[in-house]
């Protein structure tokens with residue numbers, strides 16, 4: 001073996017990064033080989049994204065050293081990071097929403113003759129890049145108009161247009177559905193076959209097991225272990241992430257809710273898209289919505305919330321429910337936690353406390369006395385285990401998973417919610433945080449709230465829902481009692497649309 005083969009592609013040693021009130025990186029270590037998929041794991045707020053922003057040159061470390069192919073590098077700007085061959089696909093995609101896919105892909109390095117951009121050439125290059133990641137949407141489309149999964153694929157394609165040695169993917173599965181994720185895995189495999197190195201961040205152990213060669217686990221900004229994935233079980237990785245001292249809350253058996261039917265979805269129809277009929281949700285009941293990407297779960301929830309136009313016959317408490325807009329839905333007692341973080345209505349520059357309190361008092365957050373905001377939100381934020389340096393910290397400075405928890409906190413503090421619509425609420429949450437979230441949701445149900453819960457994680461639905469409806473190609477095809485139905489039966493229906 002030559003020494004060159006043994007020199008790691010990347011070594012980050014003793015990386016320290018302090019923020020006011022937090023040490024986000026506290027001597028973290030990371031070593032990545034060439035041609036390897038290296039997973040970076042840890043709870044929400046463990047310091048994964050921070051470490052990657054340091055690698056990208058977006059943040060400057062207070063201490064520490066970075067070696068690329070054995071050479072010490074100083075990455076003091078994102079340009080320096082790119083020039084060194086590092087491409088990062090961030091958790092919050094950094095595309096320009098008003099530009100086309102092609103413009104975004106080749107931003108700053110469009111093919112040109114002198115000052116004139118060669119538009120035809122740009123389209124060609126862009127098409128090739130999008131095809132490579134398995135996308136089938138037009139490169140002339142404006143990014144803003146694309147579904148979130150297509151935006152994610154665009155961000156990945158963009159990273160590939162620069163000739164990167166190290167490609168970081170920060171939780172792609174938080175926004176991608178199953179099918180798109182499989183495409184991304186194929187891209188990853190072809191990239192490592194070319195000798196490139198991938199750093200892959202995810203909270204889902206099944207993905208780590210499938211795609212990872214090795215994994216580094218971070219806890220509280222420190223590296224607690226490096227594992228060979230093939231020789232390690234998911235339990236061991238989870239134990240390393242959460243540490244010995246914390247126990248995961250197991251979901252407890254709930255008595256079958258016997259409340260009155262609160263939400264009656266007699267029919268919700270958008271021609272050619274969805275036609276859903278006959279879903280009832282009792283007060284205190286958690287009804288799960290299972291299905292593949294595109295089955296219609298998000299569309300149903302958004303239609304119920306008045307966010308998408310649809311022909312609706314829906315009753316709340318026996319009375320016809322007319323919601324022409326999300327604002328009307330909120331007045332009627334509905335709450336929606338949407339799947340995309342970008343749509344979750346967080347005001348990133350405002351404090352955690354204000355964001356959590358904003359819907360509570362029905363007035364603009366800047367008119368909300370601080371003291372009240374904090375008093376109302378503190379217990380909820382605490383119950384959900386939101387990690388922050390201070391409630392005055394801007395919510396945009398929280399880790400991705402912790403931002404997600406603040407969205408739920410908003411609705412819990414508000415009170416008065418009668419119907420809670422949750423769309424993939426645990427994407428981006430670590431295992432402990434998922435347990436915290438479901439404990440809160442069950443608590444809300446126990447207080448009489450009707451819950452509609454859409455999730456791609458069937459095991460989360462079977463563990464938490466009282467009834468599971470399967471949606472297939474825009475229709476609700478069957479419902480199951482998860483207490484008595486084996487998960488494989490439900491999974492079969494999710495895939496085929498028929499009951500075995």
Ligand SMILES: Nc1ncnc2c1ncn2[C@@H]1O[C@H](COP(=O)(O)OP(=O)(O)OP(=O)(O)O)[C@@H](O)[C@H]1O
Nearest residue numbers: 019024044045046047048049050397398399400401
């Ligand atoms: N710009 C910033 N200013 C202040 N604090 C920050 C900033 N960026 C990150 N932090 C803090 O540093 C810690 C680590 O955050 P980081 O985003 O790296 O976590 P993460 O491991 O990526 O979590 P997640 O799984 O939730 O995405 C958190 O406590 C976070 O609030």
Ligand SMILES: [Mg+2]
Nearest residue numbers: 049091399400
């Ligand atoms: Mg993160």
